[in-house]
Amino acid sequence: MSDRAIPDVAAIDHPTFCRICPVLCGLVVSTEGDSVVRVRGDQSHPVSRGYSCAKGRALGSFHHHPRRLDEPRLHGVPASWDETLDDLATQLARIVRESGPDAVAVYFGTWSWMDAFGRMQAEAIVRALGSRSRYSAVTVDAIARLTVAELVGGFGGLLPALDVDNAGLTVLIGTNPVVSHGHAGALVDPIEALRRVAERTGLWVIDPRRTETSRLATHHLAVRPGSDAALLAYVVRALLDEGADADYIARHVDGVDALRLAVAPWTRDLAEERTGLAGADIDVLVDAIRAERRVTIVTGTGTTMAASANVTEWLAWAIQIITGSFEHERGAWFNPGSFVRLDRTGVSAAPPEGRSVDGAPSRPELVSRFGERPCAVLADEIEAGNVRALLVIGGDPLTSLPDTGRLERAFSQLDVLAVADVVEADTVAMATHVLAVAGQLERDDVNWFTDRFSPVITAQRTEAVVPPGASRRSLVEVLGDVSDRLGLNARVDPAERMAKCIERIPGLAHADVVISDPPRVRGWVHDRVLPEGRWRIAPRVLVEQLEELRTRDSAPLVAIPRRAPRRMNSAMRDVARGGEDSALWCNPQDATGLVDGQRVTITARHGSLTAVLRITDDIVPGAISVPHGLSGQNVSRLTSANPDAVDPLTGMITQSGIPVTLTSATGGT
Ligand code: SF4
Structure with missing residues (x-):
């Protein structure tokens, strides 16, 4: 279970690859029965050559997470898969009948890219439904x-x-x-x-x-x-x-x-x-x-x-x-x-102004690009009654989308908030339908959606290291059942998809990793x-x-985001060793009357949060460094989807450079 536990002689080693971040390091996962007893970098992996980071080595702890989702829940109560999926499909069919397909929205978090067949199945459902209410983390940070x-x-x-x-x-x-x-x-x-x-x-x-x-x-x-x-x-x-x-x-x-x-x-x-x-x-x-x-x-x-x-x-x-x-x-x-292989197929170029389609009805000025609506409009769409069901896959929008309080109120208005996840999270806690899906060690996979992020042209595949524990099922199966219940004829067969991957890259039939020759073009x-x-x-x-930038005023003090070495955005929050640096960092010049280690309140126009202060000259004057992806200390409480905080071209929410003030949490400056 621990990333450092020493396995006994009965342990079996499984080569696989990490799907926490797009580096996709080769790992060796040691198991005893269905227990993961050790995770380490795979020395024989031709790309990562034994490298792994603290997050990857914590996969065993994550797999056995004390707050791991083991079974589906319907309106907060444990239920069978049939009860949960019957109800989900019935509700979705009713909403589509009453309000049209756009009333069913999907939010794809970063981890949805890391589950190839689950993501393919979700995309197939969105296409079959004909819903244009597609949202993703792309309009959060990319x-x-x-x-x-x-x-x-x-x-x-x-x-x-x-x-x-x-x-x-x-x-x-x-x-x-x-x-x-x-x-x-x-x-x-x-x-x-x-x-x-x-x-x-x-x-x-x-x-x-x-x-x-x-x-x-x-x-x-x-x-x-x-x-x-x-x-x-x-x-x-x-x-x-x-x-x-x-x-x-x-x-x-x-x-x-x-x-x-x-x-x-x-x-x-x-x-x-x-x-x-x-x-x-x-x-x-x-x-x-x-x-x-x-x-x-x-x-x-x-x-x-x-x-x-x-x-x-x-x-x-x-x-x-x-x-x-x-x-x-x-x-x-x-x-x-x-x-x-885009170098062999090419692409048809977009016109000089780019490709876009009409925006969401509640905020038509924010057009849809790359097949998705900006996350900035999601709360508006729910409040306007245009979105009545939301399926969340591989993300925790309550800790990544803006204005958490407003989003919580909007989510509480939904007829359906179905969340597919592996551990408890803020959005899971509000879900009408909790889909307890298999984690990355419990499913076959391939780097279909992340191959263009790799440092060399690489294809990888893996088999499940352990079978899904408790009542968990793979996302592709769960959503396939939803598709069948809705009569969409959009079921994805993972074995067939894996076979197609091997057809494209025959080397995958014999090896788990295939590097192109040449590795870069x-x-x-x-x-x-x-x-x-x-x-x-x-x-x-x-x-x-x-x-426009020439005339834009800059605020005297702004918040900027900070990643943590042991988390991947909102994921892996509480499993890696070594604790977390959740402090706000500020320069001594911005800390008049404050002392290092005290609790402070950082206040933006749209909200505030309280945290421990670290005073350091590791940051320039005028900036406060705020870690993102945390639950209680949720940086999304500082952000907003109001027009003054959203880029008019892309719908991107401003999350770096938010004007703030800093005060003692116990009074005074
Ligand atoms: S999280 Fe760490 S171990 Fe996993 S792929 Fe990324 S760098 Fe590699």
């Missing part, structure tokens, strides 16, 4: 990436990734991969990988906080929160003056004149003023890019959850494009995936994705958002 990729490159699925073996100069902005492992561009053993990058040509970290990653960097620029765009706009301007690759631009870039005009107002003085950096430090960054000529820039949730997310992401792309860095051997590469985005082989570097809507 939609700026997809939007910029679509507007600039014609395809929202382009994920530029750091090539740790070949990258030249590397700049990390608002990301802490030593803790997060990189996510959209997964990093195995990030400390070792980033050390290599730093030694080769230099590693820059731009972050308001001194982080585990910045300690490995050759340069750390501690900017004011929310000022990354000002810095990058100046860097673009400076490189267009000197340092850009003119030949590459002529061959592959449209819109450079518009870009030049857009960044013209962003002078070095303005960058200094907004970021709080010395001009000389900014010059060193510009000179380094000019000297190296190519650069990889990686962003993270520190930028993608900020109000300036789209512009920051765009300018990071612009720098890499004008230096000819994308798909260059010393720049970022794009993983085309293992199962659907370059050039396919230029050849098969970009409209006429050219980037659209100055999308009108992003140029306008950059212009």
Whole structure:
């Protein structure tokens, strides 16, 4: 059960792969009977080579979690699967009959990506129902990436990734991969990988906080929160003056004149003023890019959850494009995936304004992109009676979506709140139908939905390590039964799907991991994705958002998010060893009258929370670092879905850079 328990001789070792985060490390799980007695990194795994982190090694504890869901519940009472699913299907059929398919919504949390067949089954049900009420964690922390990729490159699925073996100069902005492992561009053993990058040509970290990653960097620029765009706009301007690759631009870039005009107002003085950096430090960054000529820039949730997310992401792309860095051997590469090889199939490019469809009726101004509605509209849709049933898969919206109090009230109005999960959580506690589903050690799986996040082109499959315990059933079976009861003819057969995966990648018939040869490919985005082989570097809507930034006031004190090494967002909250750092961090300059270790209240316009204060110069003045994903100390109480807190282009909720005040929880300042 413990991640460090020493198994006795009767233990059986099972190779599998971790599905907590997209690194997908190979693991060896030792079992005695149906008990997991030890989890360790798999030395023979060709990608992770024995690496694992504290979260992965805690999988045994998670599997035997004291609050593990063992059986289904109907309106808070244990019930049989037949009773639960009969009632669920009856309610869903009635709601569709009375209010149409959009009245049935689905929320896909991050972990829904990690259960390939369960997710396929859920998607099949949504399609068969014809519901447009599809929500996911993408509009919680990632939609700026997809939007910029679509507007600039014609395809929202382009994920530029750091090539740790070949990258030249590397700049990390608002990301802490030593803790997060990189996510959209997964990093195995990030400390070792980033050390290599730093030694080769230099590693820059731009972050308001001194982080585990910045300690490995050759340069750390501690900017004011929310000022990354000002810095990058100046860097673009400076490189267009000197340092850009003119030949590459002529061959592959449209819109450079518009870009030049857009960044013209962003002078070095303005960058200094907004970021709080010395001009000389900014010059060193510009000179380094000019000297190296190519650069990889990686962003993270520190930028993608900020109000300036789209512009920051765009300018990071612009720098890499004008230096000819994308798909260059010393720049970022794009993983085309293992199962659907986009480098062989290509994609049809989106029009310059991107693809979108009408928004939800309660907030039509927030359009749907990439097949989903922004999470910011979910509470409105429920309050308006447009959504009457919500199926939650692999997430805990009450600790990740904005304005928890309002969302709780909205959820209490639902006819159906069906939650498929593996442990008790805040949303599970409110569920009308609790679907106690198999955990990752209890199901066959394949990395179908996460293959494009991998550090090399890799396909993986695993068999269940142990059979589902108690009354748990796999999500694919449970939802297949719902589909049958609804007469949707949308049942997914996991054995058939696994066979199709093996048909695509025959090596999977004999091995659990197949790495493509070559493991990384370059050039396919230029050849098969970009409209006429050219980037659209100055999308009108992003140029306008950059212009708006010039007049936007910054608050004197803002909250910024912080990941924890032993949690994955709201998951794995209370199983890993070593405790949690749940403190709010603030600079001594912002702590007048407060003392280290006391309880404080952080108050935003829409709510507040109380926590222990840590006073440290590891964070710049003007920023409060708040851990996210916690239950009692729920950061979502500070966020809002009101129009002033939502990006009008993407519907993204501002979660980094929220104006706040800080006071003693016992009175006084
Ligand atoms: S890095 Fe990610 S995949 Fe690897 S063990 Fe940790 S949580 Fe699991």
